[in-house]
Amino acid sequence: MSITIDRPSTTTDRTAGCRILRRHTIVTTHGMDGVLLVAAELRACGGLVKEMAVDVREGVGCSELTCSVSMTAEEAAEFVTRLRALPSVESVDPY
Template identity: 50%
Template sequence: MSVIDERPRTTWTPRMHRRHEIVITDGMEGVLRVGAALADCGFPVRDFAAEVREGVPYSSITCTVSLTGSECETFSQRLSAMPNVIAVTPC
């Protein structure tokens, strides 16, 4: 019997709750687009809050997403690629 398996083992990577602020344009439509993108990404979203004000060009979303260390950069890059996203900042 060998200690080493013939198949490579996958390692478990811990997830941490990471809070982000996302600045967007397009008001409520922009919030809904970002919300749909978060749902499509497959990252668990723990809480989600949006602030949309009439007459203000930018809105903000604050959300807590469960990510691994390597997913954190990918998450910001994915959302920043959306046309209505101005900034993605970890809180």
């Protein structure tokens, strides 16, 4: 796994850090509908999503979505909370 610095934070708060690519694996239910719900939420992140891969299989109860999002540590915590609030999301794990 590589870490890429996107741009430094413009805040003076050192805990905010800088934006780096943070990879997450998101497990969803409800097949393609669940994945599309997560994809819509990722789209709301704007241009911060740098890559995304989806694994949806017929007859399997859960699907997996892996994405790399450019964000600070604080934004990453908010990101996980936001995604876990979706009804189809079973788990959100940093890669």
